[in-house]
Amino acid sequence: MTHLDWQTPYWPQGVSRTVKDYKFPLFHLLDRSAQKYPDNVFTLFAGATKTYAQVKDTADRVANFLANQGIKKGDKVAIFLPNLPHFPEILFGILKAGATAVNCNPTYTAPELNHQLNDSESKIVFCMDHPEFYKNTVTAVKGTGVETVVVCNIKSYLPRLKGFIGGILGKIPGADRIEPGHLRFDDVVANALPVPPEVSIDPENDTAIMLYTGGTTGLPKGAELVHTNFTYNVLASLEWCRLVQEPGGQPETLREGDAHCILGVLPWYHSFGLTGAMLVACTLGARIVCIPDPRAGNPPFTEVLQSVQKYKTTFMSAVPTIFVAFANHPHLKKYDLSSFMGCISGGAPLPPDVCREFEDKTGAIIFEAYGLTETAPALTANPTFTETRKIGSIGFPLPETDVKILNINDPTQEMPRGEDGELAGCGPQVMKGYWKRPDANETSFVEIDGCRYFLTGDIGHIDEDGYVVITDRKKDMILVGGFNVYPRDVEDILFTHPKVELVAVIGIPHEKSGEQVKAFLKLKEGETATQEEIMAFCREHMAGYKRPRQIEFRDEIPMSNVGKILRRVLRDEELNN
CATH class of the missing domain: 3.30.300.30 (ANL, C-terminal domain)
Structure with a gap:
């Protein structure tokens, strides 16, 4: 089987087997939308907005600042932030400087962050002006190669009156004091020019973002993901997705411009939230709602429901536990969630009953996708049509992607259709490899018919209709x-x-x-x-x-x-x- 001829009678209607024109630097997604839709809102946060033109301007200034700090192509710059409007500005700024963004879990303890900063050889870290996050950063950078800490406060990203009142009342989070030599993000942006350096990017080979795996076996490993891992993945996902976007309409690809509002409920340091929400929104020139803490509110998840109703969000990428939280929220009926058109579920298997309950209560369709940190993240997805979606499966490989079911004990041998084995994936979204871990790379890839397949560690099979079914994790x-x-x-x-x-x-x-x-x-x-x-x-x-x-x-x-x-x-x- 080649990457282009996945055999099934249920391949989604209208979806191409190929993805065109994805071999470009990742930051071109922002530049393109800023050129086409400069006045469109990109980030929504606590009632405040930033347009695409504004986000690009700040990203260009971040890139200019990094170049002036001596950051060169291939250097590592860490982002230690929750889903704040600063995040896309900093991420794209790092990429425009030719550096690699190292996305760090903002809830890491100081020792966990210290390991990641040391292992990645990061030189600069952007963190939040927050009593806990900043304190952890100060401790974590000790003994590392980090030369500069940039502290991001949310006050300047709030509506003017809200920021003024919040500052007076002390409700805006902030560290007790900022260490001498540490820089404030607002000052960095104000003092830099909106002129990024001239850097030559090889999108198929240059690492754009380093994402650390969860570390379920030993210390977390840094997955090196190149620019095209993400540009392919977001364009393939948008090619795949066909939704009815107006009453009585026909399923179509998501419209560009101001047609959609994406709920940023998954963390952007993680590949699913990054690609499935922030990059999708950026590519469409759409709005994204920044949700730093999904559990906020009383009871938990109340503020997320309020955001869906207030901003009329149309699309959400989420993990099953978030769908569970929606479906079981005691005040769900108080909120109007009818703006939802579709949702992607991933990160873990979606129990069929959870899918049905969420859809019954919201009217939105969920289609399940599958992927990993190492694949930026999507490898497969269910059709977005109710007629051909198979609940409980993970659908078919994305265009130009292939998956195989391999013998658990001998990964060079493919299993017959219907029999369980280890799922392996090959395609433009598969990472370059693990940072400084040749041992892990040797055991994580296998070559079959001249193609390099990533061994996922998941057990599954291909059913009689060509749908891929995950049975479980090999180690579980x-x-x-x-x-x-x-x-x-x-x-x-x-x-x-x-x-x-x-x-x-x-x-x-x-x-x-x-x-x-x-x-x-x-x-x-x-x-x-x-x-x-x-x-x-x-x-x-x-x-x-x-x-x-x-x-x-x-x-x-x-x-x-x-x-x-x-x-x-x-x-x-x-x-x-």
Whole structure:
């Protein structure tokens, strides 16, 4: 099979098998929209706006500042920020200077950030003027090669009156004091010229952004992603997406200009939020709502619902736990979410019941995509048509992308259709490799028919209709008395219980069977249940070897900052008990 002839009768109507004209520097997305739509709003934050022309002007000034600081092509510059309007300005400014942006999780502790700054060899870091974030930055830069810290305050990005009142009342977050020698972002921008340096970019080989993997096995690794990994991915995703955008209309690609408002609910330091929200908005010349903290409000997620209603957001990229939070919000009916046209789910498998419940309550369609940090992120996606979308699958490879199902023990051997194996992907979105980790690169790629495939670590198969189905993570598979138990199988069934809001399943050691299944459940608000009640449900709905032998109720289930349920945390807790 070539990259262009994925065999299925359900390939989405109108979607090309190829993606044209994506080999250009990533910052051209901003320059193009600023030229075509200079007065269109790009970022929306707390009622304040920045146009494309304004964002480009600031990005050009950031690039000018970096060049004056001695930053050269290939140098690393770190961004340690939540979803603030500064983020796209800084990101594109770094790229315009020819440097590599190192996106850092803003909730990292000082030791975690220190490792990332050291490992990436970052020379400058942009951080938030915030009591916790700035304090962590000050500690983290010690012993690293960071020469300059730039502190970003939100006051100048708020509506004038709100910023004035907030400053008087002390409600705008800020550090107690700024260390001598550290620079303020507003001063940096004011003192620089909107003239980026002349830098030659090779978009297919020059690293644009370094994203660190979650570190589920050992310390996080830096994935080197080149410019075309992102430009291809965003253009392929927009080619793929066909939505009805007006009552009675036909499905079509997302319109450019001021037609859409994207909800920036996923963090932009992560590839899904970066590509699926910020870069999509930038490419379309659309608005994006900056959501620094999705859980804000009482109860949590209330401010997100308010933003959807206020700004009439049309599109959202999210992980399953966010769809769960929407669907189970106690005040959901108070908010008008009818502006939503479509949503992408990714980052973790989407339980079918969660998909149906969200769609029933909002009227939006969810189509599930699949990818990884190392693939910028999308590899596959479900058709965006209800007739050909297959809930529970991850659809087909994107145009010019190929996936194979390989033997777990011998990745040079392809599995027959319908049989499980490790999913491997090949395409323009696959990363250059891991930064300074030749050992990891050697074990993460395999060459087949002259093409370089990335081994995802996910188990799945291709069904009879050509849809790719993820069964589970290779490392999460549970071996019960010789039978393979995939946590997702058990979780999907438990999600159908009317009292269950969230569930995570792991394997725990057992003398006789090797491992047994344990389930952690968070119940919906106001619900109560007993272990025996859940056990009886499992006896009715799943095979004996799959049934959880232990049930534990939790008020919260550990999740990453991008909303992935952290089974490894639960496993570690079990092993340490």
